[in-house]
Amino acid sequence: MSKKILWRDILQSIRKSKGRFLSIFGLMLLGSFALVGLKVAGPDMQITEANYAKRLNAADLTVVSNYGLDKSDREILNDTKGLKKVEYGYLKDVVVKNTKTSFRLFSAPKSISTYEVKKGRLPQHNDEIALDYQYASDYKVGQTIRFSEKADATGNKVLRRTNFKIVGFVYSGEILSDVNLGQTTAGTGELKGYAVVLPAVFDSDVYMTARMTFTNLANVNPYTDTYQDRLQAHKDKLNQELKSQPTQRLAAIKATAQKLVTKNQRKLDDAQQKLDDAKTKLSAARKQLDAGAAEIKTKQQELDTKVAAANKKLADGAAQLKQAQSQLTTAQQQLTQAKVQLDAGQKTLTSKQQELAAAKQKLQTAKTQLDQAQQQLTSAKQQIATGQATLTSKQRELNQSKQQLIAANQQYTAGIAQLQQGLAAITQQLQTPNLPEAQQAALKQKQAELQAQLQQTQVKYADFKNTTYNPGLQKIAAGQKELTANQQTLQQKQHELQQGQATYNTKLATYQQGQQQYQKGATELAQGEQTLAQKTQLYQENLAKYQAGQKSFQQKQAELAQGKAELATQKANGEQQLATARTTLAQKESEYQQQEQKYQDQAPTARREIAAGQATLTNAKRKIKQLTAPVYSLNSRREMPGGEGYKIYTTVSEIVAALANVFPIFFYFVAALVTFTTMGRFVDEERINSGTLRALGYDNRDVIRKFTFYSFMSSMLGTLAGVILGHTLLPLIIHNAYHSGFTIPEIELHFHLGITLVAFALALLSAVLPAYIAAKSELNASAAELLLPKPPAAGSKILLERITPIWRRMSFTHKVTARNIFRYKKRMLMTIFGVAGAVALLFTGYSVRNSVAGMSETQFGDIIHYNMIVAQNDHLTADQKTDYQNLLHGQAIAQQAPVHYEELTKVAGANHDNQEIKLIVPQTTKHFNDYIDVRARKSHDKITFSNDGVIISERLSTLLNVKVGDTITIKDADNQSRKIKISGITEMYMGHFILMNQSAYQKFFSTKYQTNGNLIILKNGSRNNTETQAAKFMKLSATAGVVQNTTLTNQIATIVKSLSKIMMVLIIVAALLAIVILYNLTNINVSERIRELSTVKVLGFFDNEVTMYIYRETILLTLIGILAGFGIGDVLYRYILAVVPPDDVMFNPALAGLSFLRPVVMIGLITAILGLVVNRKLRNIDMLEALKSVD
Amino acid sequence: MSYIEVKHNYKRYQMGETEILANNDVSFEIEKGELAVILGASGAGKSTVLNILGGMDTNSEGDVIIDGQNIANYNAKQLTEYRRKDIGFVFQFYNLVPNLTAKENVELASEIVEGAQDSAQALKDVGLANRIDNFPAQLSGGEQQRVAIARAVAKNPKILLCDEPTGALDYETGKQVLQIVQDMCRKKGATVIIVTHNAAIAPIGNRVIHLRDARIQRVEINAHPEEIANIEW
């Protein structure tokens, strides 16, 4: 039977339903694209890298020790079991001269971890270098590049030369990133490039690194568990082998160093001793010389003094002699004179003796005369006394008489005066006028009486005077005269007596004087005699003296002469000796001067040398003391220094792989469901056609073939397109997302048969199988039945209807919608699933994008405020400390906090990688939030430090699956295990942190707290300035390292970028899926219900009403689908958050409003646009056509 | 002026090269309240005329004046509005919405106009008081057609158009349906047009329009239409 008609019918049906065909094609395309793309991109990335690594024979394991690898180490490494090859190499971090661009110089390897030459060639001579290809635009082949090497802590440099001629540009098989090459000790602390030179350029006793490859890893994909497990086994084994090395190496190094130190110390001591000896000798010589000079001086002085003394003595002696001579002369004269005097004295004495005898006679005469005179005088005196007594009595008689006379006289005169007075008074009274007569008369009488009396008296008185008074007075005057004459005589006699007495007295005095004179003379004489005797004796003595003096004089004169002679000899002698001594001294002095000069010339240098030597030695000694055991680290490609690129690359590939496990399943599920429905509908629609075919004589298989072929064609074509795009487009998009940060070659597009087969199998399963099943079940009916229209799905009461209160309240249109929704249950589920799937994907896509997008901002805007951590070396000198402090308190720095900083490690995560953890123990937790905002993620509540617990970053807690109160064990910088208890979990997105206060540190680390670094906030936190400041710190010998935030940021940026792009692709795919699903379902809905719609239209529904009649269901289902989508999306998102982020990165699980809004808007937009399409379609529908027949 | 005036109505279909004339210069009038029957063989162009009259289709030429309005000049929206307000349709294959109950099917039409009859009453009027909540699948053909008629008359249309209302029904049921339609005309005063190829039905009309090969053959005015019960086929 000709199948021509059948084929024509098939092609006809395809042509008739392009929309459906394309829908299935599209669904399958999207599903297989997402599945294959995601499943292939990760492996492609990994294969690309693995091939690259294989080509360059990248080391499986890199062994590094901070003391290098010595012979003993190499013996162990060489003997490693299963080792394919081991190669040792040197490396050194330097900066390009006068810049802060750091380079790592590697010694060119022979066969392991070789370089890919991108331009030029590898170095062949010691002065040649091949640079990181990254710098191909900055340098040219042939150009010279100059580096400066910073001496290490012990002052050693490793490079024999620092200027090289560039001969080529290369890419390393180990350092895969050109944005994050890891940490360095040069430049800014971040490695900026690498270069290769010949091993001979390095001057080092030990190798710095050992690169190892293993036989059983040679052909194993490094991204497989097999590889990981085997490598881990090698690692464990080797770790075991190397276990005792640190102690032994330390001991050996210490011993060697100690020996050297001791040797050098001895040398130094010798030199010092020599110097000291020379000095001692010199100063002894000096002392001797000075003593000699002093002695000479003293001796000269002595001599001089002696001579002078002697001279003086001689002079004295001479003078004395002279004096003695003159004395002698004088004495002689005196003696002569004395002799004369003595003689004269004798004579005088004799005369005096005679004189005295005469005087004695005279005196005796005078005595006799005197006695006579005295007798005369005494008699005269008696006569005078008698005469005086007589006179005196006579005088007294006279005076008596006279007084009597005078008294009488006075009596008279007084009486007269009285009477005269009375008279005068009466006269006066009489003269008074008016005086009575009686009185006048009385008065006149009285006057008369008185007058009479007066006359009487006056007569008596005159008598008296004449008779008595006047004669008495004359008699008295005569007696007075006589008396006076007698008196005069007596006075004369008296006078004579007095004269006689005076004469006597004079004569007596003269006598007494004579007497005295005599006595005196006698005494004098006696005296004179005595004196003379004395003088004579004296004379005799003096004479004897003189003679003795004369004798001694002569003797002394002789002595003097002799002394003079002696002195002259002695003086000459002394002078002679002194002159000799002086000559010797001068000679010695000059010798000394010579030595001294020599000493002065050489000593400073020697001293300086010794001091320098000593300083070096002290330093060395201290260093030896501080030496800690070397740490051996065995690093996989991911873990090795500079392996950050590898790590990020792996992370990106793993992210893709992780996504591949979730998204495509979803896609396919949804796509398959929709295809299933579509095919079912197709079979339904073709019912009559099928019946006709059957009626025409085609058998069931033919009819089934029609449907299977249709679905096969559409799904296979779609899948084919999806598989092709999945193998190419998605890997390329992902490559495009990450490649800028990596030096790995363009992604290799490999054909992956497995997943391709899966895709096709899924296509068969989701498109062909349902078509077959639907057709088969349909064809169970007879041809006649088939020719009859399929009875429309019977209406039935829906659940909602039974809830009368609700149902009654619903508007008619809503009732219709509700009923329709439940009438087409399959389609309802399809729509909900489809929309939910698309929304879930969109939601997840946007949420992931959102959670990574703000990561850097949150991390470095809200949480981490410091710009860098500077770590100091241990045991700094005062100078180093000062330099460090100066920089620390310099202009550029806004704020800094001293901390204890340490890099801890902990094996965790799916790959069992060593996680690097930053331990920060602030000196004070007071303003610590200025540097790191220690807070809970959700509430933003500040977390306080505890004295017996630590705060760990959130990612670390999720990685270790621990919570507050748990205890974890970590390894400190010296590989010591420490148990710590968790008291808080802080929000942190990049890197692991452990924060604690001093008490907690001392508790958990049993170590005394000491700061060794600083958190620094710069005034200008720009990247450029941060690097500049970091370089400044790195230049200091006090600085051990600088940790900048940029390192992490770079790393994250690559991941975020890649993830964002992948998510964007998925979002687009999800959106397309949503369009296809909604379009398809709407289409089915419309075509299935065209009769109903026509009826409604005929009934006078406006176009919008007709559209809404059917589309209200779609909208409602879409809304339900969106809600469900959020639910599923949340699960999906959580899964991605759990699986995708790298070990040291936390995606912010917070959901953003936009992540909800965007899918709603997108789906809303798609629904609205599809609504318009439906509206248009319904407007143009021929309602009559639909109503005409029963089909 | 008649209630319905069709003047020189043409309907042409372009089928590739050839042009099919479904209505060729069709002109007729129908008075308000009449029961008109359009009679003609299959393919004569009856449905075409009816569809044009009902605003479901547009003519190629000519005027269609309904109650003074020439609907031939209406645009799609005006036509929809016209259908919504003024026209009730009854189809040969009922065209009920299978997912809606009888009552809901009636409401589907009555909900969109003002002053519609109570849907339950409408169903009662067609004798389906006790089948209100039945789904079409639960009803017989005649019952379904009665629901269709209830749906058509519930909104009190000016004109009730029935295209082969009995075509899918057996004789008895067909008569019942016709009776209801006639009752609508007589009792409610609706203008009714029935299209049929069954000449036996023609006597029930006030006016019978004969169509043949797209043309009006003749128009009979029947002063005394036959009772339904009296006709037979």
Ligand SMILES: Nc1ncnc2c1ncn2[C@@H]1O[C@H](COP(=O)(O)OP(=O)(O)O)[C@@H](O)[C@H]1O
């Ligand atoms: N949509 C159409 N396309 C082409 N020709 C049509 C269309 N509708 C009807 N016709 C033709 O118009 C003529 C009249 O059809 P119709 O009015 O349905 O006839 P009746 O209802 O009287 O049986 C028929 O010959 C038919 O073939």
Ligand SMILES: [Mg+2]
């Ligand atoms: Mg017809």
